[in-house]
Amino acid sequence: xxxxxxxxxxxxxxxxxxxxxxxxxxxxxxxxxxxxxxxxxxxxxxxxxxxxxxxxxxxxxxxxxxxxxxxxxxxxxxxxxxxxxxxxxxxxxxxxxxxxxxxxxxxxxxxxxxxxxxxxxxxxxxxxxxxxxxxxxxxxxxxxxxxxxxxxxxxxxxxxxxxxxxxxxxxxxxxxxxxxxxxxxxxxxxxxxxxxxxxxxxxxxxxxxxxxxxxxxxxxxxxxxxxxxxxxxxxxxxxxxxxxxxxxxxxxxxxxxxxxxxxxxxxxxxxxxxxxxxxxxxxxxxxxxxxxxxxxxxxxxxxxxxxxxxxxxx
Numbered sequence: 001x002x003x004x005x006x007x008x009x010x011x012x013x014x015x016x017x018x019x020x021x022x023x024x025x026x027x028x029x030x031x032x033x034x035x036x037x038x039x040x041x042x043x044x045x046x047x048x049x050x051x052x053x054x055x056x057x058x059x060x061x062x063x064x065x066x067x068x069x070x071x072x073x074x075x076x077x078x079x080x081x082x083x084x085x086x087x088x089x090x091x092x093x094x095x096x097x098x099x100x101x102x103x104x105x106x107x108x109x110x111x112x113x114x115x116x117x118x119x120x121x122x123x124x125x126x127x128x129x130x131x132x133x134x135x136x137x138x139x140x141x142x143x144x145x146x147x148x149x150x151x152x153x154x155x156x157x158x159x160x161x162x163x164x165x166x167x168x169x170x171x172x173x174x175x176x177x178x179x180x181x182x183x184x185x186x187x188x189x190x191x192x193x194x195x196x197x198x199x200x201x202x203x204x205x206x207x208x209x210x211x212x213x214x215x216x217x218x219x220x221x222x223x224x225x226x227x228x229x230x231x232x233x234x235x236x237x238x239x240x241x242x243x244x245x246x247x248x249x250x251x252x253x254x255x256x257x258x259x260x261x262x263x264x265x266x267x268x269x270x271x272x273x274x275x276x277x278x279x280x281x282x283x284x285x286x287x288x289x290x291x292x293x294x295x296x297x298x299x300x301x302x303x304x305x306x307x308x309x310x311x312x313x314x
Contacts, residue, residue, distance in 0.1 A: 014295050021291030028284040039270055042248070042256060046266045049240070051154025059240045063248045063256065065266035066154060067235040073150035076228075080141060081208060082181030085173060087228040088163050091145045094118070097211070097221040099134050101126050114219060118143070136220050138189035138199055138210045153236060157244045158259070166234070168261050169227040173206045185210060192220070235264040 047059050051068030076090040077083070083090070098121040102111050110127050123135040151158045177185070182201060189199035189210050202209040211221030238257040239248035249255035258269050 014297070017291050017295035019295070021288050021293070021295050024284065024291060025288035028288055036274065038249070039256075039274055043266070043270055046237070047240075048266070049154070051156070053155050055155040055240065055243050060242065062240055063237070064240045064245070065235070065237050065269070066156070067233065067263050068153050069233050070158070070231045071152050072148040072231060073152075074148075076146045076148050078144075078146065078226075080181070081185070081224065082178040083175045083208075083226055085175075085226070085228045087230050088148055088151060088166055089145060089169070089229040091143075091169060091227045092141070093143050093225045093227070094141045095223045095225070096120050096137050097217040097219055097223075098137075099123055099131065099219055101131070103127075114217075116217070116223065134219060136192060136194060137222055138192050138220050139185060139222050141222070141224060153234065153245070155243060156236075156240065158236065159244070159246065159257075162236070162238070162245070162257055162259050165259055166229050166261060169229055171206045171225070171227045173226060173228055175203060175206055175208070175226055177201075177203060177208065233262055235260045235262065235269060237266055237269045 042063055045063055047062045047064045049056065049059055049064045049066040051066045070088060072086065072088070075084040075086045078090065078092060081092075083092075095116040095118060097114065098117050099112055099114050100117065100121060101123070102113065103109070104111075112126075112128075112131055120137045120140065121135050123132050126132050126134075145164075147160045147163050151160075151163055185201050185208075186198065189201065190197065193199050199210060200212060202211075202214055204214070206226045208224040208226075209221070210224070211218060214221075214223075217223075236245055236259050237248075238245040245257070247255045247257040256273065258273060260269055260272070
């Protein structure tokens with residue numbers, strides 16, 4: 001009885017996988033073709049816009065393409081450190097010099113090493129007692145990415161989500177820290193120093209280093225590195241809506257809102273959209289085929305049992 005029930009459940013799951021795989025594969029082919037046709041149709045309706053200071057009312061609601069240099073309403077400011085940058089994006093990445101424990105699963109051997117890691121490590125549960133409570137950090141800061149509050153291209157405002165797609169970060173920047181933020185960092189480091197007293201805060205290029213000597217890192221040291229995407233020439237494709245560029249199209253299935261760094265034609269941007277459509281379609285297709293194959297393999301027992309019963313009746 002138990003084997004019969006479990007076998008029936010397995011066959012039911014196999015049928016569900018088979019139907020799901022076939023359905024997903026067919027839907028994916030339909031979606032890929034439909035989006036491709038919509039992109040071809042959209043290409044015929046693109047309006048080229050010069051990035052002047054005033055939006056053209058005649059372009060309202062149209063799919064527009066424009067190229068120009070971005071401008072921001074003001075610098076981006078990291079409130080915790082006071083670092084500022086006149087840029088599209090400002091990124092902060094924090095590393096901590098810590099003692100790490102490694103256990104080899106094959107030999108069960110435990111080793112320890114000091115290295116930079118992306119988060120503070122707790123050593124309280126380390127295997128060797130003398131290694132416990134070794135780790136600490138002078139300051140704790142999370143990685144973060146900030147976007148300029150208002151970015152314009154000509155007379156149009158660009159949405160923050162769109163700006164977030166820009167990837168051309170540079171570390172070629174020299175940062176400064178206001179005195180009040182420097183005092184706060186020093187106070188945090190002193191409180192966490194386990195009685196060592198004042199801890200130096202170094203600034204070189206795009207890096208803030210909290211620790212005695214950047215050339216000889218010690219446990220507790222913190223390295224804060226900044227990078228930014230400066231204002232520059234971009235090409236945008238989207239719908240003009242008043243003084244904004246927004247998503248063209250509706251729903252998840254089809255929409256256009258793209259940005260590329262540099263001077264790119266609308267055709268180039270659409271070619272990238274087509275490539276993304278094909279790439280996404282291939283991934284879904286592979287997943288659908290895997291489900292179908294699993295369903296077919298699992299359904300073989302059901303097919304055999306059906307034919308077996310037919311033969312027995314005959």
